[in-house]
Amino acid sequence: MQVAGSGTETQPRLPLSRERVLAAAIKVADEGGLEALTMRRLADELGAEAMSLYYHVAKKEDVLDGVIDVIVTEINNVVGQIDVPAREGSWKSAVRQRILAARQVLLRHPWAPRVLETRTTMSMAVLRYHDELVRLMRQGGFSNDVAHHALHALGSRALGFSQELFDPGDSAGADPGTGPQDLASQFPHLAGMLEEVAHDDPDSTLGWCDDQTEFEFGLDLILDGLDRLRDGP
Amino acid sequence: MQVAGSGTETQPRLPLSRERVLAAAIKVADEGGLEALTMRRLADELGAEAMSLYYHVAKKEDVLDGVIDVIVTEINNVVGQIDVPAREGSWKSAVRQRILAARQVLLRHPWAPRVLETRTTMSMAVLRYHDELVRLMRQGGFSNDVAHHALHALGSRALGFSQELFDPGDSAGADPGTGPQDLASQFPHLAGMLEEVAHDDPDSTLGWCDDQTEFEFGLDLILDGLDRLRDGP
DNA sequence: ACCTGAACACCGTTCAAGT
């Protein structure tokens, strides 16, 4: 039902813009997953035709680039409100806090890491985020060389997620005998491990078995290792 | 030009099979990248029609599952030839060797990690690979609990690759002033770091800036950290 | 300037039909 208006002003719909397109893209992906994000469904969300989008974005890849920029900018805003450490040795908790804050943002957009990984051009926002990490590490006493290694070692963990290829809590474990042979007997060490740790893990995050506890374990392992390397490789 | 044959036997082309389809899929992706791997081009490679593939595989996802299984099986074969450690404390080099061997296989299929990450069902071959890692860690004195954490901490590194969101050697660095403002002044800490490390990195591997040295640095950081946790969290 | 309809070249997949 269209509000026809009184006279000459015609505003049947607020006009499209790059910002509106990107916001709608995030909404569509949040609600329907990444496979729902097509140009046609994105246009639907905006009450327009697919072809109209091309006036505001170059192509679909441009939408994906833009969407990542919006999300990482949000991360930068959240992270910018975290205090910089006063003490010298507190680089670790400062970096840790930022990474966990970034993670909180990405948890609201579980599809975003997959898009982030496929970007070929470096987003300004991603550069800014890492620039800040380097600053904190330098202030914490790192050499440039170790800071550089640190960025590589952290990899995608720097932005708050990690790739889990293997989900111990899912396919093996629990009830054995789901396969042609008994899984537990095919993979005895894995099965034994899972039996003992009783990996009950109801929170699946970011789509992989990558829950908060395990993420922090891996993160701290790396941060502790880096801490030992300060002031020299 | 078809070899017509002498009489009644008609073998214009060896018949399709799941194995042939998967082998062709790997070939197509190796040669043309992941975006080249469509059902139609895959059929072309086999001298058949796209629709014929569906007699041997259920759907495209099945092709991707199968292709990963083939590659990780190859990894398992390579890794199976590595000696198991005699000494007790050598778990680390045993795991390290396996991971670096897995990496060598994946380096020949740079598109494979991206497919691996999107699998929803756990491959038997991936289970087997991780079962072996757990075995080595248990023999090396790890508790099941720490071994479990270790798998999570390694994440995709266990199979020889890591996600690099940020490529210091690429967009920033080198010649400044490519953007609207000077990149080096926008990201001073990053620029300073890059200037000092003079990151000349001609080998791009797996498609990300994730070269052998940096991969091993991150891997060793994690393995060393794990070593300290043996026999207790 | 902003938006659209029709059209193009491609997808994955189904299904009835061929041998």
Next chain:
DNA sequence: ACCTGAACACCGTTCAAGT
């Protein structure tokens, strides 16, 4: 049993045309 042609529902994208 194995393979195929025609067809369907969907993509991203172009381009000339509308306001």
